[in-house]
Amino acid sequence: MKKILLLIITALVITLITPQRALVDVPMHAGEVWTEQTLVAPFDVPMVKIKSQIEQEREDVQRNFSPIFRKEVANLKSIQCKEEDVAFVREAYSVGVMPDGEWSKYRDRIIRICDKFNNITSLPTEEIYTPHQIAERLDIASQTLPTNLIYDDKLNKELIDSELKAISTTRNMVRSGEVIVSTGQIIDELTLQKLRSFSLEFESQVGNGDDFYIVLLGRFLIVIILLIINYIFFTKFANLYFGDSSRPLFFILFLYLLMSVLTALVVMLDGVSPYVVPTAIVAIYMMTYFNMRVAIMGNLSVAIIGALFVRIPFDFFFVSFTAGMVAIFMMRHHYHRLNLFKSLGVIILAQIIAFFGVQLIRTASFININYFTISWFVFGALLVLALYQAVYLIERTFGFVSDVTLLELCDTNQKLLLELAEKAPGTFQHSVQVANLAEAAAKEIGANPLLARTGAMYHDIGKIGNPFHFTENQTGEFNPHKDLTPRESAGFIRRHVTDGQDYARKNRLPRQVVDFITGHHGDSRMYYFYAAELGSQGVVEDEEDFRYPGPKPMAKEVGICMMADAVEAASRSLPSYDKEPLEALVDKIINIQISEGQLADSDLTFAEVEKIKALFKAKLNTIYHVRISYPERK
Known part of the structure; x- marks a missing residue:
């Protein structure tokens, strides 16, 4: 749930x-070929202006805007002029006098003059006077002349914004039933504009x-x-x-x-x-x-x-x-x-x-591609x-694991592997051989070779606690199982799985590696001790005491490790390392694992198992090949 x-x-x-929005597949650029079926407008579609058109209209509004100047009363008495120029001065200020800079800015426009009664008069800027023009006529310094046309910044801004907002985003109309674009048509700018307009209108209606x-x-x-x-x-x-x-x-x-x-x-x-x-x-x-x-x-x-x-x-x-x-x-x-x-x-x-x-x-062109x-x-x-x-x-x-982490973990200088090599050297050598076999098999079938190798290096890590209960670490005649019952011996062998889990947890090994520790034997039976118990007691009361705790391998790599582990260990017990006994041993062990269902959940196919068998046979024949006998030195 x-x-x-x-x-x-x-x-x-x-x-x-x-x-x-409702997505409509519109070409990104003009020049593309319309490969869909002919598109007919199902409703009236206002033609939306393209961005550049709207920007041009906005520029035109600002360029052609007629600004408003408020006319104020000027103090003409402060102007020193000849008697014959008084009439000219009064006429100039009656029309309006604006700053030189603003006159230059708006000289090609019509300006609007608002008097104190809010009456508006429109005049070309060229008919308006400036202090400089009056000063030249009176032959005085222009700095002493006042202006009476004041630019109304607030009002003009409001008027410009109003005109900009009034700009229409559409032009013309694609009528309902009109063909927008036909199959195979090369899309020009106008058709592209129609398509984009249709897309926006369609989305507006559906949205x-x-x-x-x-x-x-x-x-x-x-x-x-x-x-x-x-x-x-x-x-x-x-x-x-x-x-x-x-x-x-x-x-x-x-x-x-x-x-x-x-x-x-x-x-x-x-x-x-x-x-x-x-x-x-x-x-x-x-x-x-x-x-x-x-x-x-x-x-x-x-x-x-x-x-x-x-x-x-x-x-x-x-x-x-x-x-x-x-x-x-x-x-x-x-x-x-x-x-x-x-x-x-x-x-x-x-x-x-x-x-x-x-x-x-x-x-249908290299030119129209947007590089x-x-x-x-x-x-x-x-x-x-x-x-x-x-x-x-x-x-x-x-809690995931990457190949880089696996590469670090399979380094034999890792603390846990060094401890294994020191306390259980036979198990360490066995693990190295199993790792080599597992890695090669994983490569052969397309599984993860690094995961297979790393897991194989740690699969028997639980043997650190009781190394001498396992034959690969025993030397001479010493064998602790001689003093134990088959059930007790099975308990020690079984413990290397659970002990391995403890070591993995203490050393924070990834879950993917722990799966090798718990799954490399699956829930198979420890047949040697099971047979010994059956021979000595005549009956086995609780068969689970002679089975590994499992689970069965749940991944290809763990299944490969199970096969490599069993084959490598069993190959050491052969009296002869000839080709036929080695290959027969590989077939026998893996076939038993298959018949017991140990590989059923590993996702390995029969074809992959056959490839793994062939590889193990070749590898073991290489490991145990006969070497020439060197003559004794005298």
Whole structure:
């Protein structure tokens, strides 16, 4: 119920943050070819002006605006002039005198003069006087002359704003039933304007009333169906076991939400391409912590979800999906940080090729492709690089493990492995051999070789506490089992699994490594001691005392470790290391494990098991090959 609630909440959040509009696939640039069916206007569509047209009209309003000047009473007595110039001065101030700077600014316009009775008179600026003009006529200094036309800043601002708001965003009309664009038509600027107008009008009509909620419901159904498919696929086909923990599911849903939020933010920014959203990081994270199947489904899902946010959904889906798939192929079991930079380069190249592919279909031309979009791919790759730095934090927060961590853990200088080598040297050597076999087998079938190797190195770590109860650590005739009953001996052997869990917990080993400790024997029977108990007592009262606690292997890598462990240990008991006995031993041991159902939950196929058998045979023949006998030195 908790996981279902998580799916529903995630679907609701993603639905609510998608752009509140009905998406109509409108080409981004003129010159593209309309590949859809002929589009006919289902209703009257006002032609929306393009941004440059509106900006031009705003500039025209401000350039041609007739400003208002308030006429005030000037003190003419302060003006020293000849008697014959008095009439001129009175006439000039009767018309109006404005500052020289403002006269120059508005000299090509008509200005409006408002008197004290709020009567407005319009005059060309050239008919207005300035202090400089009057001073030249009177032959006096212009600084001593007053002005009586005062620019009304507040009123003019209000009038300009009013005129700007009055600018219509539409022009003309596409009538209902009129063809907007035909199939195969190359889209020119006018047609592009019609398409964008239709998109806005369609969204306006659908975005209001009940239609809006219908669209919202449609989005929710798409997302919730996608998340349900994710959950079923992860649990049934991708070997992702959630169990009682919601952490893996929560992490995956968190990634979907994160990419949704980033895409929503980007589409709200003018001039920013949605291709900058680092969707490839989802595939990289899932490859790092889970497996290829989980990564492929996650990559597909985040590309579909992202397509709900953009106006050209197929283009975005295809480019994002391509980037994620390349990331999966390139980042598979990467052990070196340099590989990340190489991978990002290939991802950028793949995005560019995918982008050119969809653009050539749309434009049928190399000229009309927006080459600047390539820069957004680079920015997106840098975001991927930045987000990848959170790998260690995610490991600690969610309890995951990356290949880098596994590489560190399988270093034989690790404290726990050094202790194993010191206290149980035979077990340590056995673990190294099992690790070599497991790593090679994992490579052979496409599993995680580093996880297989690391898990194999720690699978017998529980033998540190009682090393001499295991034959590989015994020397000479000493064998503590001689003084124990078969049931007691079985208890000591069985304990190395539970003791191993304790050592793993104290040393904070990842859960993925602990799975090797608990699962490398499954719940198989300790047949040697079981047979001894049956021979001495005639009956075995509680068979569970002679079985390992399990569980059976739940992952391919653990199943590989189980086979490698049994084969390597049994091969040491052979009287002869000829090819036939070795190969017969491999077949016998693995076939018994299959017949007992020990590998049933490991997701290993019969074809993969056969490959593993063949590899073990080749490896063991190499290990135990006959060497030439050197002559004795005299």
